[in-house]
Amino acid sequence: KQEVTQIPAALSVPEGENLVLNCSFTDSAIYNLQWFRQDPGKGLTSLLLIQSSQREQTSGRLNASLDKSSGRSTLYIAASQPGDSATYLCAVRTLPSGTYKYIFGTGTRLKVLA
Amino acid sequence: GAGVSQSPSNKVTEKGKDVELRCDPISGHTALYWYRQSLGQGLEFLIYFQGNSAPDKSGLPSDRFSAERTGGSVSTLTIQRTQQEDSAVYLCASSLDRAIINEQFFGPGTRLTVL
Numbered sequence: 565k566q567e568v569t570q571i572p573a574a575l576s577v578p579e580g581e582n583l584v585l586n587c588s589f590t591d592s593a594i595y596n597l598q599w600f601r602q603d604p605g606k607g608l609t610s611l612l613l614i615q616s617s618q619r620e621q622t623s624g625r626l627n628a629s630l631d632k633s634s635g636r637s638t639l640y641i642a643a644s645q646p647g648d649s650a651t652y653l654c655a656v657r658t659l660p661s662g663t664y665k666y667i668f669g670t671g672t673r674l675k676v677l678a
Numbered sequence: 679g680a681g682v683s684q685s686p687s688n689k690v691t692e693k694g695k696d697v698e699l700r701c702d703p704i705s706g707h708t709a710l711y712w713y714r715q716s717l718g719q720g721l722e723f724l725i726y727f728q729g730n731s732a733p734d735k736s737g738l739p740s741d742r743f744s745a746e747r748t749g750g751s752v753s754t755l756t757i758q759r760t761q762q763e764d765s766a767v768y769l770c771a772s773s774l775d776r777a778i779i780n781e782q783f784f785g786p787g788t789r790l791t792v793l
Binding site: 657 | 723
């Protein structure tokens with residue numbers, strides 16, 4: 565059974581710092597992995613999607629990497645800003661075997677201090 | 679539409695009443711998902727619709743929960759005889775669900791409070 569873990573559960577950093585959020589999964593047979601942010605009281609906003617054949621994806625100050633063999637993904641945020649404060653969730657999609665759903669981690673709650 | 683929409687945004691109900699939550703996916707998206715997010719918890723998968731295929735209902739927590747998707751577009755999640763433990767944010771997502779690209783787009787959610 566696929567399980568997704570995110571460490572740390574919460575993180576507080578000063579503005580301008582570069583930071584790394586971690587996501588690990590127990591079954592390496594994934595189809596893709598998606599990173600989201602969730603602002604308080606809001607739905608999820610897609611940040612990056614990495615296909616199983618890819619090693620990384622970049623969007624602006626965000627870079628996500630994927631190491632399937634070790635069951636890990638990292639989300640790198642460069643030059644963090646107070647507007648980056650949110651909960652960051654990763655989700656893996658298992659290979660089509662009757663289950664097409666994403667399995668989500670419990671998230672990392674990030675606070676960037678001005 | 680421009681994105682996934684859900685209604686109502688907030689619903690307060692009394693224990694034992696039935697509720698209906700609505701999701702309008704992005705036009706053209708064939709896949710639709712319902713999730714539940716309880717306070718302090720991760721997202722819990724409930725049900726998945728893909729085109730005209732039979733839905734994957736493996737995540738529904740009890741037979742009080744049901745969902746339908748009419749005409750391959752709008753979906754309704756129904757909770758019968760609501761209990762206090764049903765209180766949560768219910769999120770809907772849609773995607774093109776192609777083999778390679780399957781990026782999910784989420785609605786803003788419906789916050790359900792059962793008194």
